[in-house]
Amino acid sequence: MVLHYEDDNLTAAKETVPRPAFRRMCQDIVHGHERETGIPVRGCVSVERERVYRLPRDFNAFRDALTLADGGIFVEGDVVLTLTEDDTPPTDRGEVDRTRERTARSRADRAEEGRVCTGPRRFGWLGASSDPRRTGNRYRDEQEWPHLLSMIKVRAAGTSWRGIAADLNRRGIRTARGGRWSEQGVKGLVSHPAWWGGRILDGALVRDSTTGEPVIGRWEHADETRDGVGYGTWNGIMAGVRAGRARRGLGGSGEAAPVAAAPRTYLFSGVLRCGRLNDLGEVCRSRLHGNGATGRNAKYGDYYRCGDPNCRGVGRRVVAVDALLEGLVLDRLDPHVTDRAPPAAWRGEGKLAELRRSRNGIETSVVAGEAAWDDVRELLVRLGRSVESLEEERREHREAWKRENLLRGWSRAARESMTVGEKREVIARVLTSVLVLPVPDGVSDKASFDPSLLRPEWSRETFSGRSAP
Secondary structure, eight states, X not given: OXXXXXXXXXXXXXXXXXXXXXXXXXXXXXXXBOTTTOOBOOEEEESSGGGTOSSHHHHHHHHHHHHHTTSOEEEETXXXXXXXXXXXXXXXXXXXXXXXXXXXXXXXXXXXXXXXXXXXXXXXXXXXXXXXXXXXXXXXXXXXXXXXXXXXXXXXXXXXXXXXXXXXXXXXXXXXXXXXXXXXXXXXXXXXXXXXXOOEETTEEOBOTTTOOBOOOSSOXXXXXXXXXXXXXXXXXXXXXXXXXXXXXXXXXXXXXXXXXXXXXXXXTTTEEEOSBOTTSSBOOOBEEXXXXXXXXXXXXXXXXXXXXXXXXXXXXXXXXXXXXXHHHHHHHTTTOOOOOOOXXXXXXXXXXXXXHHHHHHHXXXXXXXXXXXXXXXXXXXXXXXXXXXXXXXXXXXXXXXXXXXXXXXXXXXHTTOOHHHHHHHHHHHEEEEEEOXXXXXXXTTSOOOGGGEEEEEOXXXXXXXBOO
């Protein structure tokens, strides 16, 4: 055995989950060799067929690959299987669907009965232990519980998520995994109904079908009388969360709808790093991200800002930063860009042309009355799948070549037609990061832009392979 294809931690029972290693294996079987090393590939050996395919879609792709390999073999354990002679996938799609349904019903039953959720330890509760035997997230952690209650109370009183996270970090309180707190970490914990005994399922609170009241879980949780916070407190906090979402135009009326990620629209978001000493006495180095200007500050334009809760942050206007750094990047690129290399030959051109000729020949025979449609229908379906698969592989090959040759043959004129994403790819090749220093004491925030407060850190090599000076 010389090659291994593994899709670790990826289910083969969901069509929405891509399986890159399985797909690459099928491609290598079709072409007869591994793409990078050229090692011959004539089939597949697996402990059991369910490790290779679970869905009819994957079965068809695998069978088509073996067929195109002109005698490709499949070994399950110590038995050679001949899938090319069987048009009926041995995997029952209904069985996969029934398994999903059973899993969903089990999850709903646990929620309705208020049983303890499994999963990683949540801050405020003890983790799983075999001595004494206990499930995780059932019993309070007496050391963390007061901090959790404090987070809930100060948020209900109006303290920002950032302020809560900064206070926890200043006091040296760690997350359940031992890390520092972030705004999203605090928000995720306080917004979760588990602390008062509730549970979210499919985006809504689990409620009693008779009374309509929330189902209270059978784990230790906050009590209104004892702890001073409860379901009503959570409702008030979530009203603020939903109002904030509405102001940002995110919409949604669910009780725990996830926050949508904004697309990248700023060239240097994530490249800029904060150079201020944070509240922990360290250089922050957190990423600065672009923000749209609103309200009275709209006249100053969009800005980059550090959002770390442990830092008062630094900020710079987008227009000035982009103009300076783009100029530096262009100057850096000009001496190192090489001529564009010709596209590398794709290994499947001959096979794709052959399949197209075969398909066209069969279709012509049907039209001319030389072949019956019922006799060739299944063959045409297989050929169509194979042609589409190879065409998709060819598109991926061309896109990969474009990415690899992004800086070859590049010019300032070509930059004008690039998207923001493509420009960010170019920037990432030559610019590692940019440290943004705070405005010195005594200098107004409204002072003219000072280029010396931006310290670029360049990549040691350009993509052309020649060392940068």
